[in-house]
Amino acid sequence: MILALDEIFGPDGWEHPAELAIEVAETRGRELAPAEQPAAVELSGNELAVECAFADKELVKLVPGYRWSAPQRRWYLPASPMALRILELRFGQHLVVEEGVRTFLE
16 A cells, blocks of 8 residues: 555655554565566456466555455456556566556546
């Protein structure tokens, strides 16, 4: 959530309670490995469905509101421009976005 707020408002564009200062600093300072494998994003109802390698799951978990579906072996995220933006930032050129996703989010 911290990184999502930083993405939306910038690191100086939002405030947090003093008791979260250490957690915020640790989150901002954490090194995230780049994506190792391609990830695919498509629409599934009113959510984004993401398929990615197990090694890249932590990158998907940076999106607030994520959930894992074991039967479908997919991650489900809120269908929002912010969710797609975070995936684009973290997966870079490894992200394959199904045609129509960007149009739906606009």
